[in-house]
Amino acid sequence: MNARYPILVSIPHGGTEVPDMVRPRLLLSDEELNFYCDPLTREIFGFEDRVKAFIDTPISRMVIDLNRPPLPLPPKDPDGIIKRRTIDGKEVYRPGMVPSVNEIHALMVTHYFPYHQHIDELMDQHHVKVAFDCHSMLPYGSAVQTDSGKPRPMICLGNNGDDQGNARPGSIATCPADWIAALADAFRDEFSFDREVVLNDPFRGGFISNAHYWHKGIPWIQIEINRVLYESEGSGDNNLKKTREQALVMKEKIWTVLLAFWKQAGNEVLDKK
Numbered sequence: 001m002n003a004r005y006p007i008l009v010s011i012p013h014g015g016t017e018v019p020d021m022v023r024p025r026l027l028l029s030d031e032e033l034n035f036y037c038d039p040l041t042r043e044i045f046g047f048e049d050r051v052k053a054f055i056d057t058p059i060s061r062m063v064i065d066l067n068r069p070p071l072p073l074p075p076k077d078p079d080g081i082i083k084r085r086t087i088d089g090k091e092v093y094r095p096g097m098v099p100s101v102n103e104i105h106a107l108m109v110t111h112y113f114p115y116h117q118h119i120d121e122l123m124d125q126h127h128v129k130v131a132f133d134c135h136s137m138l139p140y141g142s143a144v145q146t147d148s149g150k151p152r153p154m155i156c157l158g159n160n161g162d163d164q165g166n167a168r169p170g171s172i173a174t175c176p177a178d179w180i181a182a183l184a185d186a187f188r189d190e191f192s193f194d195r196e197v198v199l200n201d202p203f204r205g206g207f208i209s210n211a212h213y214w215h216k217g218i219p220w221i222q223i224e225i226n227r228v229l230y231e232s233e234g235s236g237d238n239n240l241k242k243t244r245e246q247a248l249v250m251k252e253k254i255w256t257v258l259l260a261f262w263k264q265a266g267n268e269v270l271d272k273k
Contacts, residue, residue: 005262008053008122008131008218010208012066012115014042015058019107022063025097028090036062036086038136040230040247045134045223047255053122053131057115062092064107066115067133067206074098079144081112087142116211123216130175132258133209133222137202147202154196154229155187158205158222165199174209175219183221186260190253225250 016037037060048054057066068081078084082104083092122128137156141147157180162168165177180199187197209220230246232239
């Protein structure tokens, strides 16, 4: 059996399942539900046999978003833990059919709190040294996002810092600047990217990486990969097959990146903690 690395991998947005009690209330089609998840990230970052700590979920983020703080609830935040609108402004629920407070609580007890509790347990049980929260992103910012209409980089790495990975005034970075810089260099080397690997723009990292860094003090980095790196244009079985094939290629390339970060930067970066 190959050695497993003391790394935690979290994939909170790759699921597509919708509970029976929620599905009739949604305005979104099955195709739209797939679009608004992080397609194939459970496969691309599926390193459960290579790392000591791994967690993902089958539940759709359009049902409950595990990478949002538990408050506020609807209607105050339309893109919070319970979605009222999509990232391009579409209504998620039929009129008058947004889950009640009791129903939201049931979803949180079933899906949200167990996910976060399990992260903490995994980090304790396996003496995790670094954690990655793994996502994909659309090629352009959507209508209601801060980077609306702007092209996005191929890779965005987030540690809640600035464009050099340093802590912003009045804030705390979820890993040292040299850690995230080392990971960025590993991505550039593997993908032959330069400016297409960006720190903290358009995403600095979400609730998972920030909250669990606060909980445990173990460094977290959020990884966002551009969907153009693996998604084929068009529809149909052939395009779906090609997308899945490209996702598997992407998986091995990203694992090469993580190994390079661990092995080549390990003595210089990880041991500085």
